[in-house]
Amino acid sequence: MLSQVAQMLERFISVAINTKYPDAPPSEDEFIAEAMGLREAFPIADKEFDQIMKNLKAALVIQMDVGVYISNKNSDHQSWLPGRRAEIDFYYWNRFKRYLEDVKGWNTGVTATLETVSNEIVDQFGDPQSKKPWQRRGLVLGDVQSGKTVNYTAICNKAADTGYKVIIVLAGMMENLRMQTQKRLDKEFAGRLSKDLLRLKGKQEVKNVFDGVGKIDSSKRISAFTSVLYDFNTSILNSNDLTLRNISEPALFVVKKNKSVLKNLESWLFTNNADSSGKIDLPLLLIDDEADNASVNTKKEEEDPTAINAAIRSILNRFYQATYVGVTATPFANIFINPENDDDMVGDDLFPKDFIYLLAPPTNYIGANAMFGDDGTYEKNIEETDTDEIEMFFPFKHKKDLVVDELPPSLYEAMGYFLLINAIRDVRGDIKDHRSMLVNVSRFTDVQVRIREKIIVWLEQVKSDVHNYGALDEVQTMKIKSLRMLNQIWEKYHLKEKSRVSWGDMISMYLHKAISPVEIRAVNQKTGSASLNYDAYEDNGLRVITVGGNSLSRGLTLEGLCTSYFYRNSQMYDTLLQMARWFGYRPNYSDLFKVWMSSDAIDWYGHITAAANELKDEISRMNNYNLTPKDFGLRVRKHPESLIVTARNKMRTATEVSRPISVTGKLLETPRLKSKPDVLAANERAFKLFVASLDTAGSRRGVEQSGLMWSGIHKDLIVELLYSFETHPWHMSFQGKALAEYIEKNSGLAEWDVFIPFGSDSDDFVLEGANGSIKIKREKRYVEEANGMIKVMGTKVRVGSGGCTKAGLTKGEIKEAEERFRKLNPGKVNNIPDSAYLIGDRKPILMLHVLKSTGKKDAPINNIKIPETLYAIGVGFPGNGYIKTANYVVNMVDISNWMDVDDEEDDNDVD
Template structure:
């Protein structure tokens, strides 16, 4: 960690450069000149100055776009903030902005856009100066671990400035997350340590200890009605004579989404603050963090979602003027898809009927696109786990009494890597920064505890070996098993180049000091809020291996997360995204972080990354066409990916789920097949019969793409193939029967283009056609089989390669489609397949002939044929949503899918 003088110099340079270059970052020479000029007043060592320069260079180039939103134009809401801005004293916002720039080192271009975003969102709120009653409902969509909290902190500061008097933040369902949020808002909004404020009278003296923004300016004060130590507690408030009536500045409540807590809060609000009508005449802002969790989605009986939903709505209705703002990263939540009818969707008073705002993360954010997108910059940060190996230790379907006698070799490798990463960061001078490793392989608390016990035994042995033998010469020290393992990992991942020192130097001078402070913590509901007490290690940094389950999955930030080991059985869109704690910011160690996960999960993350991008693209399109949140809600409900969330919530209560699913403007494929020989044989027959009819049913045409295309194929042939081709029920987005019925009944889609793409196989493959043999090259795909399912891997739960829907389009059509897409989606470099399904083209059927490849040096799986047949369907869209009715048999799906609960489970046997 930098010395105090170096930290001060860093702040001075940051302020000076941001002031002098407010609109664009300085050139390299300009920046160095400014830094050297200021250094003269701070005599610090060259190494520290170099670190200051590195830190500032990284911060200066960060940019952040403003977001895009849709709103309910038909409401009587009017824009109010721009016209009143000149008369508002933005005390809280300016203090927070100064804190971000002077203390956190943000450049002015990012804080300027943060100001624009928060202005836009607050202007969509109700006007707190209005004399009329109003109720507003909105939603902010952001990426996992991308900085949603800083956005709603900015909103809190701006809301306080504009006249909101009561701000309630619902911070998840667990106390450790509530505490984390309270600490953050203490520092960046209230400016005081709440733990020293709210206590029962007589127990301890109440003190004002300023922190964060409060150290910059404490002229005004936010009133704390909850604290780091206490969730909402009416006894404490009463003992301190606290009511909303006897404070001048805004009141802040940070509470859990817990039925009892919310009911007690609503009761206290009514008893102590309401008028004769039972309502409170103060403007309320209620921020619902992780809005898809518990507010609507939790299934635990003691936390009935209907009861929590009702409690939130009851609090909102206690105020004449109230704005509800949901915050989420997973928009396929039940807030959109739970109702059975369209009208019911907006009947829930938490539905964001007034506006939906999509945030753009800063450029230094490492998210799903950076790791799992089409051009993933950090794809090499993912290490694939051997599924067969780990299944011997932690089977997908295991119970709470699972014996944990040892750990998988890949987990030992991941932990060894984390130890070395600690040493490398020490070499870089980040000695006092927090360091974390995440291990998430089971939702059962008892299993997590056993894993922790095994890790402690291993880690203590490694510490002992390093303490006793690291000072030996390299050749002698490597006779010790643990040191030899670390050296193998060092070589495997090329850490010498990243550390800038030899193994000998690292072993002798850094390793012992790097790993000695390491602790192993279990993070679950039993261990409570103190599991990861980063604040108590601020001076020297906490170095921790965190073992947990779903308690690690919702909003909890793992500081300095460098290594993750993830093996879970959820296929649920929102659950998997929330488990992705490795998304976020990795200052000075983006080249070091790694995530261990299975090939199946890697593919699934790629799939849901594409799904999330499509949803954001939809917001941009709807903004252009002046559509509303209701339209977006219907679109989410009609997305094939929403079926999997439906499945989770209906699994135990219904046999069938029927849902209209959007099929136009999407590429639908069959990457998951049943491995039953009779099913595969039937699919092959249907496929070959269809190909054999193409020459007589249509005409071949020349195209620019590598493959064969026929035009003029009547839809009756397409319908027959879809009826005959059977896919696996797990992949619910492709239902051949439902698609066939939709095409059959639709008056359009009469004539089709059919495309067989050529692959890279070296041998010719032949199919019989009406006019003779059709020769082609098969597409090579890595294929796995397990539990009756054949999975096409390595293609983001895809069959075809990216851009295959260009088939049959002219170069001008392709260029126009790409320009149109990028005009709506300025932050997207990659153009998805759906962009080429333009309205003036024919519907497209793709026939994929795949050559199955399996892992090297492993015997061939007899259940996987050498040649597989798969199909893809692209129905052009013209901006209008058209839907087929999918029917999901929940009994059948439940046989293939485990339901991974949202919370750690210590009761299920």
């Protein structure tokens, strides 16, 4: 831990560097010279100075790109901010910028980019100096835990500077999220502690305590209309005689997306502030955090998002001038998915018809790409858990009365790892930093409480054993069960190399002090908003294992998250992404954090990452072609992966949903199969009959890739196979019947290429052809079976390997396709998706996969429901510039048998 003098020196060096090098970071020599010059006035040890240099160097190398956006070119909106910048006093922005640089240690390059980004976004807002009425609707799209809050905090500061007088932030649907957001905006926007400021008069003295940006400059003040202690409350505002008329600076409201709160807010706005026309003549900025969680028709009745949606729109319509900005990390957000037709989508008053801005995270962000993408620079931080093991403790569809007699061994390992990481971080000098562990295995509050009780008993025993026996010699300590377990974890994860401390020193000198403060907290609706009060532990840091469900799944930031244990059965894209609290920033411990999760979840996160990236890339391409938010909304709604969101939304209200799904430029596969023997046998017969007809129906051709290809196959054969081949209904993006009907009707798909890729199996596998035996090599795939479903694992919910659509293309065509993709997607150097090779002038392609089923790590398969040989298919449709759609039908009765429909409910005890 740095001494107070050393901390002061670190801040002085940071401020000096940012002041002297505002546009670009200094060179190594310039940085050292600046630091050494300032050190002369501070008597600190070499070890502390080395730590300061390490901290500052890490901050200096962080970079951030500006974002990219699409806007409605057909509106009458005019750019207004650049032309007025010279006359605006950017008081709020400048003090926020100083706070980021001087207090939080941001380098000037990153704050300069943040300034550019916030300028571009605010310029898309309505002009607050205009005399005309206007309404603007937009969306800011970022990544989970990537800094969306700091972006909209910057936007709030800029909006206040440019003339917006009312700023409403909708901070999720739970009080703990609202409270967290209020604290953040108190510190980084308002500059005063609202908990000491806004109270019922007469109960306690109202204090004016400056904090965060307010300590830098308090000559101007944002008026607080909500506080950390209270959501919007008419009685408190009336008690303090607060109206929008009697304040000169902007008013800030931080409220929950609760229909009663929003209705009360609208009523107060109308009663106390509206003119004779029932409207308010002050520019409004309304920021809807987690915007996808405020649209329509999936929540329980008393929190019906339809009502929330209507309440938000009603508030906006109370103002002559209003800008609505949704903020989300999920491109498949309901705001795009729910409308039944294009006109309804445009007619939705919250649809971001005016602009969509895609944020770029800083380079030190560890997100989905880093953990689950093709590059996977942090994939080694993921520990795969045994699904069968966890199912014994937390079954796939358990209820709130689940008995928790014991916890999975892998959870004990994860908690033991967390305890050791606490000690290692102490050794590294991060003693005052918060440390958190996440345990998310059930959505039920009652189950979470039982898990917490088990963890408390275990932790107290470990603490006692470390205290009583940690100083004994190694032979003696190994006789203690808990210490032996900790030693096994220490050895397994090579923590001696990461800590540079021997096991003997660790357990005798560091571990007791490191784990004594560790607490266990349940984080859910019942525990209330103060369940994670990090501010109360500012001096020494909170060390906590948090057990929760959906309260841990959306918006809530776990400070200093080191370890996560995650086992949830949701496959809903937006839900899964929001559960990824482990994405974010890991200063000084990116080599230590770990996530325990099942192979199924790892697969789905990889699949979701690819799908989300595809849609984000679409924004860049649309920017190049001057397309609009409406075009993007249509792409999202017609993306095959959007069906899963549709299914959840419609589960309770319909038995069948029909949707047009884009197939142009897509490779659609069958990684999920029914495990019924008769279905698998029928698929095998259809597959083999198709292969047997290839030599007479078309001609073999040589290809660069390893495998066999036939050309000139008429679409009638493809259609027959697709009609005959049955897949699992849960994997909605492949619907053989819908695809067969689409091919039948499309004259441009008359001739097909068919490819059988060769795998790595050492033995030949023989298929019968019209001209004799066809020898191939099966593709080895790790396969699981559960609940009537066979899952091809370890391929990110794929069947084939990446790049399999190159089959049949020449080297020149492959190179040209890759160059075209990189040109349209700058920065995408290595990750070339299969869709890039589905170029417009090639034939559609059918992939025939013959799989050799294996267990984990190539072990023999031991599940009697899984045949050794499995058959799967994929169809690739070339992209020719025109978006063509197949009509998919989702049968909700069938789907509901395979989905945990209630998985999106709040973690109250709901059956």
